[in-house]
Amino acid sequence: MKWIPFVLKHLRQNWIRTASTAAGIAVCIFLFCTLQTFVAALHGSLGQGAARLITRNNVSRFYNLPNAYEERIAAVPRVTRVAAANYFGGMRDVNNPDSEFANFAIEAENFLAMYPEYILTESERKAFLGDQHGCIVGRALAEQFHWKAGDAVQLTSNIYRTGKPFEFVISAIYQTDQTRYPGTNESTLFLHYKYLDEMTGRRAGVRTYRVEIADPQEAGVVSHAIDDLFENSDAQTHTETEAQYRANAGVLGGNLVLLLNGIGLVVMSTLLLVTANTMSMAVRERRTEIGVLKTLGFSGRLVLGLILAEGVLLGVSGAAVGLLLGGFLVDILPVVPVIGDVVRRFPKMNVPPAIAGAGIFIGMSLGLAAGLFPSVSAYRARVTELLRQT
Amino acid sequence: MPELNVGADQAAVKLEDVCKTYQRDSQSIPVLEHVGLSIPQGQFIALMGPSGSGKTTLLNLIAGIDRPTSGSVLVQGTNVTTLSEAALAKWRSRSVGFIFQFYNLIPVLTAVGNVELPLMLTSLSRKQRRERALIALRTVGIADRAEHYPRQLSGGQEQRVAIARAIVTDPQILVADEPTGDLDAKSADEVLDLMQALNHQFGKTIVMVTHDPRAASRAHSQKHLEKGVLLGA
Numbered sequence: 148m149k150w151i152p153f154v155l156k157h158l159r160q161n162w163i164r165t166a167s168t169a170a171g172i173a174v175c176i177f178l179f180c181t182l183q184t185f186v187a188a189l190h191g192s193l194g195q196g197a198a199r200l201i202t203r204n205n206v207s208r209f210y211n212l213p214n215a216y217e218e219r220i221a222a223v224p225r226v227t228r229v230a231a232a233n234y235f236g237g238m239r240d241v242n243n244p245d246s247e248f249a250n251f252a253i254e255a256e257n258f259l260a261m262y263p264e265y266i267l268t269e270s271e272r273k274a275f276l277g278d279q280h281g282c283i284v285g286r287a288l289a290e291q292f293h294w295k296a297g298d299a300v301q302l303t304s305n306i307y308r309t310g311k312p313f314e315f316v317i318s319a320i321y322q323t324d325q326t327r328y329p330g331t332n333e334s335t336l337f338l339h340y341k342y343l344d345e346m347t348g349r350r351a352g353v354r355t356y357r358v359e360i361a362d363p364q365e366a367g368v369v370s371h372a373i374d375d376l377f378e379n380s381d382a383q384t385h386t387e388t389e390a391q392y393r394a395n396a397g398v399l400g401g402n403l404v405l406l407l408n409g410i411g412l413v414v415m416s417t418l419l420l421v422t423a424n425t426m427s428m429a430v431r432e433r434r435t436e437i438g439v440l441k442t443l444g445f446s447g448r449l450v451l452g453l454i455l456a457e458g459v460l461l462g463v464s465g466a467a468v469g470l471l472l473g474g475f476l477v478d479i480l481p482v483v484p485v486i487g488d489v490v491r492r493f494p495k496m497n498v499p500p501a502i503a504g505a506g507i508f509i510g511m512s513l514g515l516a517a518g519l520f521p522s523v524s525a526y527r528a529r530v531t532e533l534l535r536q537t
Numbered sequence: 538m539p540e541l542n543v544g545a546d547q548a549a550v551k552l553e554d555v556c557k558t559y560q561r562d563s564q565s566i567p568v569l570e571h572v573g574l575s576i577p578q579g580q581f582i583a584l585m586g587p588s589g590s591g592k593t594t595l596l597n598l599i600a601g602i603d604r605p606t607s608g609s610v611l612v613q614g615t616n617v618t619t620l621s622e623a624a625l626a627k628w629r630s631r632s633v634g635f636i637f638q639f640y641n642l643i644p645v646l647t648a649v650g651n652v653e654l655p656l657m658l659t660s661l662s663r664k665q666r667r668e669r670a671l672i673a674l675r676t677v678g679i680a681d682r683a684e685h686y687p688r689q690l691s692g693g694q695e696q697r698v699a700i701a702r703a704i705v706t707d708p709q710i711l712v713a714d715e716p717t718g719d720l721d722a723k724s725a726d727e728v729l730d731l732m733q734a735l736n737h738q739f740g741k742t743i744v745m746v747t748h749d750p751r752a753a754s755r756a757h758s759q760k761h762l763e764k765g766v767l768l769g770a
Contacts (some may be wrong), residue, residue: 149663445627
């Protein structure tokens with residue numbers, strides 16, 4: 148502990164260099180935390196519903212499937228429930244694309260049975276199921292639009308154009324259990340598929356069938372069984388787990404996780420080289436001083452430890468700043484124009500403690516790795532060589 | 538650590554048949570050849586000689602910051618040539634004080650912080666370290682500048698702080714490499730007065746490398762080196 152003031156004084160000696168190096172590490176950790184939080188949110192949303200499959204049109208998710216498929220899918224062995232679910236594309240103001248939010252038309256009874264993460268009391272559930280114009284909304288969405296149960300809501304769909312708005316009554320505000328089902332979206336509105344189908348003259352079609360299976364281990368077998376069923380039909384199906392479906396939908400068809408991790412890795416490698424160079428410069432400038440310390444009786448190990456401690460302190464302080472920045476950005480992202488529209492589709496994001504810990508660890512490791520070469524060089528150098536620089 | 542009790546009549550420094558050769562690429566460059574030297578306790582000696590004669594190398598061997606190629610170096614009864622690097626570092630921290638030509642104070646530390654530095658290697662508390670450092674600064678007459686940084690001190694003052702740093706652990710031997718080489722005449726005289734006082738009042742054995750005959754005249758005796766050979770030995 149007695150050496151900490153000594154190390155800090157050296158870090159303060161050239162504060163511009165120290166601050167810029169720490170800022171570099173901060174940017175690195177900021178990127179890491181932000182990207183990894185995004186990835187974690189993605190994984191969180193993917194991790195849900197292991198026992199659920201989604202069947203869609205094999206051509207594209209934007210093509211419909213016939214309503215008649217529902218009974219045939221339900222008859223596939225190991226399938227326990229099926230519910231149609233269409234993205235509704237409802238907007239509060241048809242002239243304002245920003246007013247769109249997540250809303251789905253669902254076959255409510257089966258859907259709610261398959262999705263225990265959307266929590267309703269029995270009376271709320273009954274109220275919703277008993278009213279074809281009823282809808283349920285998430286807590287966050289209700290807070291955003293100041294909605295409460297019993298309010299009338301008008302939405303215009305940008306997918307199902309009927310010439311007049313759809314009218315709903317909010318049956319209930321659904322709750323979530325973020326401990327049991329982390330990442331459950333609290334910003335969605337669910338309406339009755341039957342209402343949509345009637346309003347469109349029975350031409351709504353089905354974009355997806357949500358399929359509950361008895362055993363998540365049999366997801367592959369059941370998926371193949373469903374797709375085989377419609378192999379020779381006009382509308383072939385593509386069945387995948389809900390996790391895969393979300394990954395493909397949210398990840399825009401590419402391996403975003405790999406891309407994000409790749410970006411993080413490149414940034415960290417670059418920062419490591421820059422920091423290592425800066426540390427080497429700092430130590431090179433102090434060769435005589437290191438020689439003096441050794442002359443006074445400082446052992447090579449102590450000198451090595453002091454230089455490494457400088458690197459670690461630099462790394463940890465940079466990481467702490469980066470973490471704060473990352474946490475701040477993750478908090479404000481949902482209200483940032485354009486980006487916020489994308490982010491709001493994901494469950495609420497927070498920098499998880501594991502990622503925060505990893506950020507600090509990476510910052511520390513960066514500092515340690517950057518300080519390793521100059522400190523080993525100082526450790527090995529002979530006193531007379533160091534003093535000869537004078 | 539093999540250490541002997543050193544009596545007043547025993548040599549503080551004893552070099553026997555010391556040779557030092559530097560290796561530069563494939564070339565061997567002899568710097569010291571068969572040097573034998575005995576410095577009694579409490580002596581103040583000046584090592585003189587032209588540049589490249591091996592004065593600093595000899596001083597470094599006595600201070601234990603370099604090792605001879607052959608021969609033995611006994612300081613206060615300890616054969617420093619047989620010590621490991623770690624043991625040698627520990628020995629240096631307790632047994633020898635080093636004064637550099639360019640003071641070599643740590644710029645981020647105050648005068649008292651610089652003087653405290655060797656005491657950081659001891660088990661003394663922060664308060665005890667501070668007290669001893671201030672005593673050392675008082676001894677060299679610069680306690681009023683204790684909280685000043687090296688950049689706020691003159692050359693003479695910096696060298697006084699460096700001397701305080703050299704004596705703070707109360708080593709029996711002080712080695713000084715051109716301690717007045719970077720000072721004006723007045724400051725040089727003050728530093729030499731101080732070194733003489735340390736020698737007279739505290740009985741420190743001092744080995745000083747210098748080019749300056751005036752500085753050398755302050756010593757009890759002068760030794761001359763010429764091309765790595767100690768003259769008159």
